[in-house]
Amino acid sequence: MECREMSVLIHEFLDGEIDELSNQKLQTHMRTCASCRQHLQELQRAIAFVQSASHIQVSPDFTARVFAQLPTxxxxxxxxxxxxxxxxxxxxxxxxxxxxxxxxxxxxxxxxTLQIASSNMDKLKIDRTRNVVVVPAGTTIDGDLVVRNGNVEVQGEVRGNVVAIEGKVVLASTAHVAGSAESIEAIFEWIWYEVKNIGNDLLPVFP
Amino acid sequence: MDFVEKRLTQRAKRGDREAFAELIEIYKDKIFQLAYRMVGNRQDAEDIAQETFLRVYANLHTYDESYKFSTWIYRIATNLCIDRGRKKRPDFSLDEEVEPGQGMDWYSRLSSNEKNPADSLVTQELQETVQDALSHLAPKYRSIMILRYIEDLSLQEISDIVKLPVTTIKTRIHRGREALRSKLRFM
Structure with missing residues (x-):
């Protein structure tokens, strides 16, 4: 009858979860009970056999075969x-x-429509019939002059860039342009111009 | 180790095949071992191991990283093994096998001198006897005994894998041990 109770303790012992009191009880019992001693031994042997079952290895091409079956x-x-x-x-x-x-x-x-961007609008002469913006001789424009849908005729001085979009820049012999003068007609030039502007905006330019 | 695995699963989740290959390398023998002890032959065991990794790959997006990857992959493999067994043959019943063993023999006395059983030479015959003893366990006991004593997992880990309380795992291990003892006591 006691052995039945001990069987529970034996399993607790094998799980490594027996408390000290129960452990002493079990040890005392086993000193006198050959049958429980044997019971524990047989269990330990059974575990050892299972644990010693040699560890087999999967065939070497296993990974490759799994990969062959993966969805591409x-x-x-x-x-x-x-x-x-x-x-x-x-x-x-x-x-x-x-x-x-x-x-x-x-x-x-x-x-x-003709569009003009300049800081000195009053100094510009606009010839609507020819669609030309004229910088008269003797005048000075500060900053850039941008004209859209028309030509630019520079006779005076521009302290900046002169740009004609969808038009031409005509420089008279008296003209003086501090920056560059350019005409933009094709879309690729337009893109290039925009990209250049980004660059100019991003890079600090010291005069 | 856990950290490496975590990184690997994260990469595999993002579709990194190299990371997935590394996960296969880490787990292929463990999963194959589990399957082999469950079904008892190489061919079926390799099929199950392959299927396990294919399912892992297909379901990586559902893997919850707060759990251990090993818990997840062992669960997939265990379920596949049990499903396959269900299709192939009826289970053996364990519940009437448990009986208190009596009778002394000299072998059990001799064995008490055995210091480290893992070092002892494991013969082909012993291999077969162990496999036979395992195959006589019902799958729900067999899987737990394999996870405990061949894969060397803790009761808590096994409880996470099969999603049963630790007390249930303990009961099954106790019964499984008694069943194995009655099969292996005369070895």
């Missing part, structure tokens, strides 16, 4: 994993895409 990554997945692996290029591509978009939009949204 789809084109989309491969593309998205490429994007994940190249965050900088991805950011650059997105930036370029948006930039091109907005620049193109600027180009296509233009209208055909």
């Amino acid at each position: 990554p789809t084109r989309k997945k491969r593309f998205s994993s490429w994007l994940r692996n190249h965050p900088f290029l991805t950011a650059a591509a997105v930036f370029l895409f948006l930039m091109t978009g907005s620049t193109m939009a600027n180009w296509y949204e233009r209208d055909n």
Whole structure:
């Protein structure tokens, strides 16, 4: 009868979860009970046999065979994993895409009226019939002069760039332009101009 | 080790195949061992191990990183083994096998001198006897005995794997030990 109770303790002992009091009880009992002693021994042997079951190894090409059965990554997945692996290029591509978009939009949204941007509007002479903006001889324009949908004829002085979009810049012999004079007619030139402007805005230029 | 594994599972989750290959390298023998002891032959065991990794791959996105990866993969493998056994043959009943063993023999006395059983030479015959003793356990006992004594996992880990309380695991281990003892006592 006591042995039945001890059987529970034996299992607690094997689980390593027996408390000190129960452990002493079990040890005392086993000193006198050969049957419980044997019971424990047989259990320990059974465990040892199972533990010593030699550890077998899987065939060497196992990993390769698992991979052969994996679903092949789809084109989309491969593309998205490429994007994940190249965050900088991805950011650059997105930036370029948006930039091109907005620049193109600027180009296509233009209208055909003559537009002038200058800080010295009063000094300019505008010839509406010929669609020409004239910087008269002897006048000085501070800063850039940008004209859209018309030509620019410079006879005086411009302390900045002269740009004609969809038009021409004509420099008279008396003209003096501190910056550059350029005519922009094609969309690619327009894009280039915009990109250059970004560069100019970003890089501090000291006079 | 756990940190490395965590990194690997995170990478594998993002679709990194190299990381997945490394996880296979870490676990293939453990999973194969479990499957082999469950089903008793190499071919079926390799099939189960392969299926385990394919399921891991397919379900990586559902893997909860707050649990150990080993718990998750052992659970998948154990379930596959038990499902396969269910299809193949009826289970043996364990519940009437447990009986208090009587009778002395000299072998059990001799064995008390055995210091480290793991070092002793394991013969082919012993291998087969152990496998046979395991195969006579019902799968729900067999899987737990294998996880405990061949995979060397703690009661808590086993409880996490099979999603049963530790007390249930203990009961099964006690019964499993008695069943193995009655099969292996005359070895």
